[in-house]
Amino acid sequence: MKKIRNRKLTGSIFFLLIGMSAVKAQTTTTPSPLDTIKKPPVDTAVKKPAAPQNTLTFGLDMRVRTEWRHGYKSIPTPDTTGAYEINQRTRFNVDYKSKAVDVFLSLQDARVWGQQDPREGQTGTATTSNSSTVFPIYFFEAYAEPHFNDKLSLRIGRQRISYDNQRLFSENNWRLPGNSFDAARLIYNNKINFATELTFSYQQSGENIFTTKYYPLVPNYKSLLIHYLNWKLSDRFTLTTINAADGYQSSDPAKYTTTYERFTSGGRLEYSTYNWYFTIAAYDQYGKDSTGKKLSAYYFQPEIKYTSGNGNFSARLGMEYFSGQDSSTHPSENKSFTPLYGTAHSFMGYLDIFDVPGDFNNAGMINPYLHFLWKKNKIALAMQNHVFISQAQFVYKGNPIDKYLGFENDWKFNYTPNKVIDWEIGFAWAKLTKSATVIKKAGDDKLTPYWIYTSLRFTQHLEK
Secondary structure (H helix, E strand, O other): OHHHHHHHHHHHHHHHHHHHHHHHOOOOOOOOOOOOOOOOOOOOOOOOOOOOOOEEEEEEEEEEEEEEEEOOOOOOOOOOOOEEEEEEEEEEEEEEEOOOEEEEEEEEEEEEOOOOOOOOOOOOOOOOOOOOOOOOEEEEEEEEEEEOOOOEEEEEEEEOOOOOOOOOEOOOOOOOOOOOEEEEEEEEEOOOOEEEEEEEEEOOOOOOOOOOOOOOOOOOOOEEEEEEEEEEOOOOEEEEEEEEEEEEEOOOHHHOOOEEEEEEEEEEEEEEOOOEEEEEEEEEEEEEOOOOOEEEEEEEEEEEEEEOOOOOEEEEEEEEEEOOOOOOOOOOOEOOOOOOEOOOOOOOOOOOOOOOHHHHOOOOEEEEEEEEEEEEOOEEEEEEEEEEEOOOOOEEOOEEOOOEEEEEEEEEEEEOOOOOEEEEEEEEEEEEOHHHHHHHOOOOOOOOOEEEEEEEEEEEEEEO
């Protein structure tokens, strides 16, 4: 407990000093590179200059994706067959901006074709709704953002939260429904070189009369507090920090009044020149997990990127390092780092075989990667390579397994004929080892997992 308090006190003093000295930072209008993943322009902390006052914009964002899966998320076995599906996500957006307040609404319908039968209830024989006739159309985002001045605002309601390179907090755009948060965000942005945010959320299953017992459909935080800071120190250096505390109701039903707090503290330092970009991110995770077990985990990610002079070619070499638990020692602490509510699809391979700590049996993961991107005019071609290595020793039937789990190779092709249409084709495959099937508790290492998809995305905006 003293260790946790000391970390929290040290972190608080550090970020207080940063905030006090921010006004002394060198001013510049060069945008922060943050190149480890492409971020959505609608939700970066350092915002674009304010739009003209009293604008109303209607938008359509529709994506249709067809997939052939034979190893996506799970290693195949001889008795498994491929899965084919078509899914669709449609969002209708209304964006109102004024000097006093911004309001944004995004109505979403996300489904697999055939998941809802449109013929049910139309023959006169069905008199009540059922799961095949009713499918949720809901607000993916719905928030109001009053402005105290041109630098300070408060965003309240359901919203996307995407920080830094989206490794810890992301909208998870690849997933069919995506991800949004019910939260309140206090946002300060001097629109020059410094931005900071404080986000708060508290979850409840419904309007309880007594108690605060939480009944989530899937395990989810009960309380969430995030501090985010982005400070451009100079033309070449940028500092980003994230400090988060998420509270989980005890997994023991008899102890529902107990909330265990998990803390994650750290950040990223970036250095960029004309052709080169260097970065390193590091995070410490401490507190307790939902079972009350003490947490002591860490993560770091170094990366170097080269971009050609004309911008048509880039190459990225980096590594993700997740701490894990040595199952041969039965540690009293939970040493498995959890990447909170971020995306894994863009970091650990398109097959998503290793996504959350449970996918590598809490043994941690070392993920060296090498990415290439070539683009010209309306065409882009990307290729990614990943190697998977267990960070800690995993013991199976009394014997330690080989830490090497395999590698994955991903390809993606994009054709964008205009601002409205984006056509994408992807192919991913992997060669995994016996150790991977042991870690995943399923699969046959003699088979090759693969996955093919193509998608069409349509985006259109109309301003009134």
